[in-house]
Amino acid sequence: MRFDIVTLFPAIFEGYMTQGLLGKAIQRELVQIHQHDLRDWAPQTTHKPVDDKPFGGGPGMLIQVEPTVNCVEAVEKKADQSARRILLTPQGKRFDQRMAEDFATSGRLMLLCGRYEGFDQRVTDILEPEEVSIGDFVLNGGEVAAMVIVDAVVRLLPGVLGDENSSIDDSFSRGNRLLEFPQYTRPREFRGHAVPDVLTSGDHKAIAAWREQQSLQRTKQRRSDLLRDE
Numbered sequence: 001m002r003f004d005i006v007t008l009f010p011a012i013f014e015g016y017m018t019q020g021l022l023g024k025a026i027q028r029e030l031v032q033i034h035q036h037d038l039r040d041w042a043p044q045t046t047h048k049p050v051d052d053k054p055f056g057g058g059p060g061m062l063i064q065v066e067p068t069v070n071c072v073e074a075v076e077k078k079a080d081q082s083a084r085r086i087l088l089t090p091q092g093k094r095f096d097q098r099m100a101e102d103f104a105t106s107g108r109l110m111l112l113c114g115r116y117e118g119f120d121q122r123v124t125d126i127l128e129p130e131e132v133s134i135g136d137f138v139l140n141g142g143e144v145a146a147m148v149i150v151d152a153v154v155r156l157l158p159g160v161l162g163d164e165n166s167s168i169d170d171s172f173s174r175g176n177r178l179l180e181f182p183q184y185t186r187p188r189e190f191r192g193h194a195v196p197d198v199l200t201s202g203d204h205k206a207i208a209a210w211r212e213q214q215s216l217q218r219t220k221q222r223r224s225d226l227l228r229d230e
């Protein structure tokens with residue numbers, strides 16, 4: 001799978017792409033991530049401005065339409081398949097596990113990361129991206145949101161998580177409507193807190209029943225909204 005990230009701050013992604021599961025997936029060529037600096041598409045002046053004041057007044061600046069559309073069109077010319085375009089914005093559809101599973105079936109995603117007050121409206125009108133938000137809070141730009149999406153999608157790709165790390169029991173995975181059960185490893189007791197006996201009983205049926213009960217109890221306590229019919 002390939003991600004093309006259009007951003008004013010490509011360096012933000014450097015460290016992120018070399019660490020952990022994503023770093024390994026890139027090394028194993030299961031994933032490609034290409035950053036595209038919008039400033040490379042700015043008017044060829046010394047300052048290379050990509051932002052300007054909003055018509056009609058108001059605070060802050062907007063990213064101009066021209067560098068963005070030129071950048072996206074240039075990126076698309078490099079590959080035969082047209083990428084699925086995602087614009088990160090607080091006004092977007094809420095990102096969730098179902099959306100992550102859907103994105104994971106796309107061969108290529110283009111993530112448009114804004115800054116300032118966002119993009120000129122014509123970027124949306126011309127490129128017709130899917131507008132996505134990662135939650136009801138305000139960030140300073142789309143890059144962190146893009147990393148959240150890359151992180152959630154990459155772990156779903158075949159071969160990225162080994163069998164021992166399968167995502168099948170994860171909260172929210174593949175239609176799971178229950179939060180994941182509590183997990184324990186060695187030591188069997190720490191500061192008076194012991195691992196529940198059932199987990200060391202070897203009785204797999206009892207373990208499964210305990211985990212189901214714990215998931216249901218945890219979901220009722222923390223996220224009862226997940227139990228309501230849609």
Ligand SMILES: N#Cc1c(-c2ccc3cc[nH]c3c2)n[nH]c1N
Binds near residue numbers: 113114136137145
């Ligand atoms: N996705 C998302 C976002 C953002 C976001 C995205 C892009 C820009 C560009 C300037 N400010 C931004 C905030 N804030 N909160 C979210 N859930």
